[in-house]
Amino acid sequence: MKQEEINDNSRRDFIKTAAIAAVAATACGSLACSCSSKKATTGDKVKLLSPDGEIVEIDSAYLKHEEHMAIVSKLEAREGIAGKKFVMVVDLASCKNARSCVSACQKWHYRPKETEWLTVKLMQDSEKAAPYWFPKQCFHCDNPPCVKVCPVDATFKRQDGLVLIDNDRCIGCKFCMAACPYSTRVFNWAEPDQPIDIRSLASNPETGLPAQVGTVEKCDFCPDRAREGLLPPCVEACPNGVFYFGDENEDTVSNGLETVSFSQLIKDRAAYRYQEELGTKPRVYYLPPKDRAFPVEKGYQDADSAIKERFKDYKDRLEAKE
């Protein structure tokens, strides 16, 4: 009996110490200070829930607000937010390839330059049809070909509709990349260039941070922000309100400027899903580029030279009307 008690106590102590160490390590990392510097304790204890579900008390001196600290455990990150069904609507009529979405996404996720999760394509459905800009992120399909092929359950589908990746589990076989018909996923071909405090974060599928060499990643619909009631950075950054993000269950989507009924919007504007015939059931809807707000050439002419280079094959078409 006695022995058991001792064991139990020491186990609890161990967890407590481990939790402090974990928090402290993160705090130290983010301050980029040496871990040897001792902090004066405040005596103010804060109760925390450890990832194992244990309650631990930690001195508040060891706590620091961290923008990208995962708020949930890995287990919760796999289950998703109960009662939600995230959905996105992209208004093709308002996009002019301003690319604010791309840079906001890059910034928020600490993506190294030129490895985008969000890209903007120049689409032309047929020879005579008018070209238009087509922002594309992960479609978070309800029948995701990528999830089906993952051999280790590193990429998974959650109850709130999101398809996320556990960076710690991914073996980098790239089968999901080959299976995704939309070429959404990106691979860390070299050690990703990220700030030191991001690199020292505890990995979590909800933040997708830190990026790890030899693993796959992609757009995650920013569930860490959704938990705080914030819109994804791409939605907030767009100057033209192209992206609407919201919850299908609540039937509301917002582009940061207006909040509208999801079902009404897709009904009124005749929304479609890209390549419905593949049976992937995407969670991203597109509003057809009817009555466009900007001439398509503008998206090319206003872009910087590096971006122009990417569309050089379409140069003739885009410069003709200059």
Place this chain on the structure above:
Amino acid sequence: MELNTYQKEAFDYQRKNIETYGKRAWGWTIFYCLCILAGLYALYLQITKGHVVTGMRDNVVWGLFIVNFIFFIGLSYAGAIIAGILHLSKVTWGKPIVRLAQFMTLISVIVGPIFILLCVGRFDRMHHLFIYPRIQSPLTWDVMAVVTFFAGSVLFLYLALIKDFSVYRDAKLNIPKWKQKLYNILALGYRGAASQKRHLLISQNLMAIIMIPLSIVVASILSWIFGMTLRPGWHSTIFGPYFVLGAVYSGCGLLIVAMWFYRKMYKLDYYFTDRHFKYLGYIMLVLAAGYGYFTFSEYFTSWFGSEKWDSELIHKLFSPGEYGWWTFFANFAGIVLPIAIVAFPATRKPGPITLVAFIMVIAMWVKRYLIIVPTLETTLLPMQDTRAEYVKYTATWPEWALTIAGIATFLLFFTVMSKFVTVVPVSGLEDTHTHHEQHQLQHEHH
């Protein structure tokens, strides 16, 4: 173990091959090791710098490594099917070449999966395949298939070797102690007693019966890694049988090449006769015709149906500016040439047959490249807003170095194995020569 005179002769003839390693064997061994060292340096670069040293990028996520994997693992499945059929069937002419086919099976199933390890971004996490397996994934099926097949081919080869090991054990060979000890252990106390004979034969028959369907299953599973995706050129119902046939076909070619090399190197003309080349040539011809038929069906339906992505892929494969010449080579050297050479009696000789078989094996490698890379270069969404180097795949020197290292490992295993066991199995050998042949060959033999 008792040997008849014919078997005894076969053993005495090959005795020196397993007694000594020889200067030539050492030379090759060192050469292969140097190739492997160069590959290890490339691997070191790939580990320290990441896969950025390869030509693979976000669109073409698989390259030479996967091509090599399919190529080697295909040879392996082929070896098992050929050895299984030769073992079970009553054709006695096949007995001398069973072991070569089994060598090919085991060695390729060792070399092939190495390329999977090279291809994954985190091979330090390969244990995740076993601790977090997900049964829905065709890759998990393939892991199970390859592991099962590996175990099967080890058993299959070993069972076939037990009798021979007992022969080597009892032969008082002039060999180091450890080698003698190893033969003692590996022979498992086989003395040729009636019950031993019966048990061994039953086990061998069982393994042969298991290995043939197993090879078909595992080759199909390999094809499904591609067939189950929604990509043009891959998402095809024909892929399972197509891969099975492609595997057996290329394996048949390599068996002919291996036979020719060993015949030259160890002067085995008495066992690997012109008849063997002719018969395997016939098998190669039939398989070539079958493979050609499958290839034609695959391209023709894609082209005629002319769906958007299919036509884009077909256009890439057949336009001379892109993969046109490679497609021509793969189909001409890989299908037309072997048929033509074997069809005419004038060229139906060991030399020409071996030459076309060798070229065909290379063509089949190219064919695998044409299955993998052009499809990955054909994305459903236009490949824009991406870096220029992400559009097309070009293999880099570390990938080539590792490919060469893989081939060197393959050949090294063949060299070492042929110095450990006789290339022509001694026990179970039957004299199948006609009187005329016997007379002629024995004349050259002595």
